[in-house]
Amino acid sequence: MIEILEPSIVTLNVNGVDRKVTVKPSDTLLFTLRNELGLTGAKPGCENGDCGACTVLVDGWPIKSCLMLTVEALGKNILTVEGLKNTTIQKAFVENFSFQCGYCTSGFLMVCHALATVQPDANEAVIEEWLQSNICRCTGYEEIGNAIKSTLNQINTMQG
Amino acid sequence: MSDTKQIGVTTVRKEAWDKVTGAAKYTGDTITTGTFHGKILTSTCAHGLIKSLNIEKAKRSKGVQAIITGEYLPALTGSIIKDHPPIARNKVRYFGEPVALVVANTEQEASMGVNLIEVEYEPLPVVNSISDALKPNATLVHEHLGTYYCPDATVYPKAHTNMADQVKIRKGNIELGWAESEIVVETTINLPGSDHLSIETRVAKAEILPSGIVNIYTSSQGPFAVKEEISKNYQIPEGNVVVHTPLVGGGFGGKAAIQLEPLVYLASFAVGGKMVVLSMTREEDIMTSPSKISTEGIIKLGATKEGIIKALECVYYVDCGAYTDTGPRMAKSIAIDCSGPYNIENILCDSISVYTNHGYSTSFRGFGHTASTFGIERAIEKLAKKLNMDPFDIRMKNAITEGNTSPTQEKITFSNAGNLVACMQKLKEIINWDEGNIRQTEKGTIIAKGISSFWKTSNSPTNASSGVILTLNDDGSLNLNFGAVEIGPGMKTTAAQILAERLKMDISSIHVFMDVNTQLSPKHWKTVASMTTFMIGNAVLGAANDFISQLKEIGGIALECSQDELEVANQKVFISHRPDIFISFKDLVHGYQYTSGMSIYGQIIAKGSYIMSRLTPLDRETGKGKPAVSWTVGAQAVEIEYNPKYYSYRLLRAASVIDAGKVINPKAARGVVMGGMSMGLGIATREEFIYDPKAVLSNTSLRTYKLLRFGENPKYAVEFVETPQIDGPFGARGVAEHGILGIPAAFANAISLAADDEFNDLPVSHETIWKKKTGGKYDTL
Ligand code: FES
Numbered sequence: 001m002i003e004i005l006e007p008s009i010v011t012l013n014v015n016g017v018d019r020k021v022t023v024k025p026s027d028t029l030l031f032t033l034r035n036e037l038g039l040t041g042a043k044p045g046c047e048n049g050d051c052g053a054c055t056v057l058v059d060g061w062p063i064k065s066c067l068m069l070t071v072e073a074l075g076k077n078i079l080t081v082e083g084l085k086n087t088t089i090q091k092a093f094v095e096n097f098s099f100q101c102g103y104c105t106s107g108f109l110m111v112c113h114a115l116a117t118v119q120p121d122a123n124e125a126v127i128e129e130w131l132q133s134n135i136c137r138c139t140g141y142e143e144i145g146n147a148i149k150s151t152l153n154q155i156n157t158m159q160g
Numbered sequence: 161m162s163d164t165k166q167i168g169v170t171t172v173r174k175e176a177w178d179k180v181t182g183a184a185k186y187t188g189d190t191i192t193t194g195t196f197h198g199k200i201l202t203s204t205c206a207h208g209l210i211k212s213l214n215i216e217k218a219k220r221s222k223g224v225q226a227i228i229t230g231e232y233l234p235a236l237t238g239s240i241i242k243d244h245p246p247i248a249r250n251k252v253r254y255f256g257e258p259v260a261l262v263v264a265n266t267e268q269e270a271s272m273g274v275n276l277i278e279v280e281y282e283p284l285p286v287v288n289s290i291s292d293a294l295k296p297n298a299t300l301v302h303e304h305l306g307t308y309y310c311p312d313a314t315v316y317p318k319a320h321t322n323m324a325d326q327v328k329i330r331k332g333n334i335e336l337g338w339a340e341s342e343i344v345v346e347t348t349i350n351l352p353g354s355d356h357l358s359i360e361t362r363v364a365k366a367e368i369l370p371s372g373i374v375n376i377y378t379s380s381q382g383p384f385a386v387k388e389e390i391s392k393n394y395q396i397p398e399g400n401v402v403v404h405t406p407l408v409g410g411g412f413g414g415k416a417a418i419q420l421e422p423l424v425y426l427a428s429f430a431v432g433g434k435m436v437v438l439s440m441t442r443e444e445d446i447m448t449s450p451s452k453i454s455t456e457g458i459i460k461l462g463a464t465k466e467g468i469i470k471a472l473e474c475v476y477y478v479d480c481g482a483y484t485d486t487g488p489r490m491a492k493s494i495a496i497d498c499s500g501p502y503n504i505e506n507i508l509c510d511s512i513s514v515y516t517n518h519g520y521s522t523s524f525r526g527f528g529h530t531a532s533t534f535g536i537e538r539a540i541e542k543l544a545k546k547l548n549m550d551p552f553d554i555r556m557k558n559a560i561t562e563g564n565t566s567p568t569q570e571k572i573t574f575s576n577a578g579n580l581v582a583c584m585q586k587l588k589e590i591i592n593w594d595e596g597n598i599r600q601t602e603k604g605t606i607i608a609k610g611i612s613s614f615w616k617t618s619n620s621p622t623n624a625s626s627g628v629i630l631t632l633n634d635d636g637s638l639n640l641n642f643g644a645v646e647i648g649p650g651m652k653t654t655a656a657q658i659l660a661e662r663l664k665m666d667i668s669s670i671h672v673f674m675d676v677n678t679q680l681s682p683k684h685w686k687t688v689a690s691m692t693t694f695m696i697g698n699a700v701l702g703a704a705n706d707f708i709s710q711l712k713e714i715g716g717i718a719l720e721c722s723q724d725e726l727e728v729a730n731q732k733v734f735i736s737h738r739p740d741i742f743i744s745f746k747d748l749v750h751g752y753q754y755t756s757g758m759s760i761y762g763q764i765i766a767k768g769s770y771i772m773s774r775l776t777p778l779d780r781e782t783g784k785g786k787p788a789v790s791w792t793v794g795a796q797a798v799e800i801e802y803n804p805k806y807y808s809y810r811l812l813r814a815a816s817v818i819d820a821g822k823v824i825n826p827k828a829a830r831g832v833v834m835g836g837m838s839m840g841l842g843i844a845t846r847e848e849f850i851y852d853p854k855a856v857l858s859n860t861s862l863r864t865y866k867l868l869r870f871g872e873n874p875k876y877a878v879e880f881v882e883t884p885q886i887d888g889p890f891g892a893r894g895v896a897e898h899g900i901l902g903i904p905a906a907f908a909n910a911i912s913l914a915a916d917d918e919f920n921d922l923p924v925s926h927e928t929i930w931k932k933k934t935g936g937k938y939d940t941l
Pocket residue numbers: 043044045046047048049050051052053054055064065066067
């Protein structure tokens with residue numbers, strides 16, 4: 001077990017790279033990503049677990065980074081939107097106009113990306129369950145739904 | 161792409177890839193070390209005198225650099241009535257109002273400082289509703305209302321009352337209207353306050369440089385308004401104030417208010433000009449920052465037996481909360497379009513703005529029109545029911561059209577308003593109206609449809625203007641620079657499309673300056689009122705024309721021909737009958753160089769500007785005047801499935817048909833309308849501020865203030881009619897906010913039909929239906 005009682009330098013694996021960062025025991029993962037690592041793709045929208053704008057993947061699963069302490073993420077693989085490179089879901093978001101202001105987008109992308117990886121055969125009900133974790137105030141959600149559905153379709157036809 | 165059309169073609173927004181990679185930067189994303197953090201102490205009392213405020217302990221707290229209270233450089237702010245101290249002074253007027261601001265090295269230290277401030281209030285009776293505000297001998301929210309300075313000369317606050325303004329419409333002869341009416345209905349409506357809830361909370365930063373430059377970075381819809389206000393309030397030469405606004409994470413009108421900017425300016429001033437950032441938590445953004453007005457209305461309609469409306473008498477009360485901000489302007493908006501898109505010759509309307517001890521309000525998507533639409537549409541629905549007429553037919557019969565006049569007695573044309581009948585006909589098809597608007601399913605549920613029409617005009621200052629600057633790069637591509645903020649709808653891309661179309665060039669060679677910097681970008685009043693495409697579009701066309709004439713002038717020399725023979729397309733100037741003789745933009749960037757090496761002309765810099773012409777203030781007694789250049793009309797429908805056993809419902813379908821004049825970017829337009837519809841459904845079904853008896857706002861987080869989530873949305877249909885607006889860019893008229901306007905009314909019409917009752921108070925939740933149907937009695941299911 002590691003014990004962190006004061007600001008310490010730790011190693012965090014973000015987007016496949018080990019990064020050395022200074023953390024206080026009370027720092028949230030969201031804070032460390034944004035303020036220490038300059039990865040501002042994850043956004044604060046409520047810092048209370050309600051909006052999902054801060055979503056990143058931790059060992060492949062969507063996590064609201066405002067609710068996780070950085071020290072809890074040690075030894076885990078963190079993927080942020082900056083780590084997505086030309087993925088199907090990003091293209092689908094662009095083509096389907098799945099965002100307007102773009103503030104919620106990183107969070108939605110991470111949830112969708114995880115879903116496409118973890119459960120590519122997800123049906124409507126599963127998609128709905130996953131995507132209810134996040135809020136978008138600009139779109140009508142339909143555009144986001146179209147993007148995830150087209151992504152899952154593509155994955156399934158590729159595999160099928 | 162060359163000569164292909166760029167208007168009416170779906171174009172991926174310019175910043176799209178920045179937004180799907182996390183590269184897009186918003187105000188809170190540029191965090192520099194050495195920036196101080198501000199934190200606000202907010203009032204826990206909605207109305208009270210500040211008896212004591214002790215900051216001594218907080219001052220000594222670790223990391224604290226400064227503490228500011230209302231006594232520090234006091235000034236009143238407000239664009240309509242200067243009634244608002246940035247930090248409360250002597251008394252507080254709403255729950256959540258800033259009482260002190262702590263500046264510290266870190267956010268945590270600032271919060272610790274805030275916790276150490278001791279404040280004592282002497283509570284005063286609260287004004288917790290519109291009726292509280294208007295009752296005789298009401299407690300006054302502003303004792304000195306009569307002494308406030310009003311930057312807007314057309315606002316009339318009434319001293320020793322809670323009335324901030326009253327707008328009157330007197331059109332035709334109301335007595336005659338009643339005399340001609342064979343049937344009369346009256347409806348009372350109520351739309352509570354609610355929040356904009358942009359997912360990006362408000363953020364602002366400021367620094368004051370030794371040279372005297374004040375840099376303000378803010379997530380604002382009105383950077384130029386910020387510049388003006390800061391300069392005026394703190395006597396800084398306007399040119400010294402530079403406001404920077406990158407991408408904004410949603411605005412919906414809420415970021416058109418000026419709130420955090422004076423605070424960060426004061427904070428920076430207090431720490432010797434160092435950069436100070438203030439970012440609102442979600443809770444602060446809801447309770448401390450401005451929100452949407454609440455509205456009550458009484459609408460009385462008179463009509464003939466055939467359903468021709470003869471008279472409209474209505475009164476609307478707008479709860480602006482503790483400070484007016486743009487509240488009275490929304491009340492005015494309600495009045496000027498109070499008839500809805502219907503031809504009514506005799507109108508009497510009063511729209512009254514009042515102060516209460518609720519959180520203050522500012523512009524909100526729809527600018528009051530959601531309320532006026534709700535009022536008139538619910539009344540018409542009642543009229544149809546009483547006359548036993550089809551809701552569609554009664555609306556068609558009264559639909560406004562060319563030759564009619566508006567409540568402010570402006571002439572309506574197809575160009576300045578569009579074609580409502582065409583929108584309604586299209587809507588009718590989309591929602592299969594002819595199959596009937598109510599039916600029972602085998603499961604025992606009821607499927608019902610409700611419709612609503614709407615119209616909206618802008619309500620801008622009579623001198624609102626826009627400008628555009630074009631410059632060239634060495635590769636012959638263009639830079640397009642203007643002062644409208646990219647808050648989401650994609651106006652930066654729309655402007656590029658308009659430019660590409662006029663210059664007949666590929667849009668990929670047009671680079672839009674995404675941010676706004678008030679020192680570099682030409683002024684754009686505010687990114688509000690759905691007027692950006694119209695105003696910027698016209699300024700873009702002006703700049704394009706200027707650019708073309710400069711190109712022809714220099715091209716005539718280069719190609720040794722008359723300018724009249726020249727044309728511009730595909731980034732070239734060429735002889736129209738000999739396209740093979742041309743010169744490219746890239747060879748004209750720095751002027752033209754003769755073979756001898758000598759050069760002439762210099763850089764090409766083109767400009768365009770636009771101002772809405774011939775707007776006039778309204779007459780104080782009759783409301784006659786020209787508040788805007790045009791309207792946008794449309795029709796909407798909502799279909800629901802109601803379960804009478806559980807008093808519950810599901811949203812099935814929602815449809816909008818809007819006369820856009822000309823759609824420039826179809827997918828983007830559709831998206832903006834859908835987003836508005838989604839927000840309209842939120843207001844119709846769940847969004848509402850709940851104040852306790854002490855006027856304390858009780859739902860300040862996303863746990864208690866519920867929004868529509870993924871999957872709760874209905875299936876959307878969005879279509880457009882295109883009746884050109886002659887003075888719009890390529891015929892386009894404003895389309896942005898409109899998706900929200902008729903949705904609450906259409907929903908209320910549907911649920912009223914399904915549940916066979918009248919739902920005139922929003923939101924209509926399952927619980928409200930249950931209460932209404934059962935009187936709130938518990939039942940065994
Ligand atoms: S910021 Fe983490 S869920 Fe809203």
